[in-house]
Amino acid sequence: MKLVVQVKLLPTPVQATALEATLRVCNQAADHASSIAYETGVKSRNDLQKAVYTDLKVRFGLSAQPAVRVVKKVVDAYATLRANLTAGNLGRADSKRYRRAAGSPIAFRPAAAQPFDDRCLSWQLDARTISIWTVHGRHKNIRFAVSPDQLTTLAAHRRGESDLVYRDGKWFLIATCEVPEPDAYEPVDWIGVDRGIVNLATTSDDINYQGRRLSRYRRWQARKRAELQARQTRSATRRLARRAKREHRHATHMNHVISKEIVSIAQRTGRGIAVEELGGIRDRVRLRRDQRGTLSSWPFHQLGRHLAYKARRAGVPFLEVDPAHTSQRCPRCGHTERANRPDRDHFRCRRCGLAGPADLVAGINVRNRARSAWAFVTMPVASPSTRA
CATH class of the missing domain: 3.30.420 (Nucleotidyltransferase; domain 5)
Known part of the structure; x- marks a missing residue:
């Protein structure tokens, strides 16, 4: 079975600046690839890679493997959109929400997550550091914090890509692990x-x-939410978002x-x-x-x-x-x-x-x-x- 392990990165200010620039450039490249895919109707990975690969390297300065990861991210996003449209998750075909989703290219936030594979990212589990490609060169010895159980899982079962995530001013790596699933026993009851x-x-x-404890906590949060909503300020909006995530x-x-x-x-x-x-x-x-x-x-x-x-x-x-x-x-x-x-x-x-x-x-x-x-x-x- 697939599990994800989230580790918290502890970059220095210089390393954090490089990571931030990397996300920004990769998502700009993803927006460009998305617009090409939407205009030409090319949504397959190989065909889209042929169409935009050179542009991503020359125009955005991406190395070979990061450019490939950007193309895959775009293709996966369109596959998810197509599945949601087919399943009716975005309403009927004549609804405003459906037309808005299907009528424009998929856009990526400047700080949206970016996948990295083992060619762009390497783990030094004993030292609890990583080495990662950035637009400012490869940065080594970026420390991360992880529990002993998660470290054991990473060492034994990590497979495939890891996503670089920037959330609430903090940096994370979300790694995919393939954990063997034991056979279910015959239950006695x-x-x-x-x-x-x-x-x-x-x-x-x-x-x-x-x-009761959760309900009491939610009622308290609802009262605070109403107070912040009444203020109608940008600061209140930011605090509302933080409170929602905490809840x-x-x-x-x-x-x-x-x-x-x-x-x-x-x-x-x-x-x-x-x-x-x-x-x-x-x-x-x-x-x-x-x-x-x-x-x-x-x-x-x-x-x-x-x-x-x-x-x-x-x-x-x-x-x-x-x-x-x-x-x-x-x-x-x-x-x-x-x-x-x-x-x-x-x-x-x-x-x-x-x-x-x-x-x-x-x-x-x-x-x-x-x-x-x-x-x-x-x-x-x-x-x-x-x-x-």
Whole structure:
């Protein structure tokens, strides 16, 4: 499986100036190649490289391999745009957003990320330094900071390109690593995980990861955001952007902690992990105006992604099951009725009287559906003679 490792660069002022100039020139070259691709309709890598390679070297002063990386970046950008247009992610063909995206060349920000391969970038992991090509010559001994675990991953599994990124006044390298994926074991049982807003995750083991702290933090951020928006100054706009990124990092950290603990429990007990398949829930659910912000900031999808990739990396089986009525169905008698859940927190079966926390009941139903789904998947196929 593919993982990315982000390391923080610690360049000197001279090195930082060279890196900044490199990004600026490479993105100017990418804009030029993009305009040529748009005007001529040439979007394949080999054909576009033949059309712009000399220009990129002579006009922008790029070396051979950086020029090739710029062409590939442009081709990949157009491939992504084409996929988004085909999938309808930019609206219908007659929409304003669609026409704006398809009606002009792709433009690159002056500080947009630039890919480097092993011909332009080399790693000295023992010394924790890199050597990288820049428009001001090759700069060596640029230090970087990385955790011991990430350093081990880089040494053993780094493959392909690494992206140079400038973000919030800091420099980063994002390296792609090909980590071997272990075979998933045969689970002895399943852990059902119910994801929610008030409780971020509740497992069928009655372990509850409450979202009150995150909700309180988001409400505080919303108040500060409203105060800054009222000022309508450039400084307030910059602070809003910084706060948005800080809030996103906070939610991501919480999802990492929760998913890591759940996967660890599943691996230690030999069980698999099952979650509800919640794709498209924001399109299906209709809420009051005052609830829309809460739903739009609900990080359930990210938690599901973290659970999936951490489970794959640990060899833990992972399933997504049908989410229909998991919080309204009685796990003991199977009776399903909206009245079984009189409020958000409580469940009480109108037929057999089973009662308990609603999120725990939903987690148990997810676990039971995973048991049935896994039994169906692993059911041996009868031979023709047996069926006869």
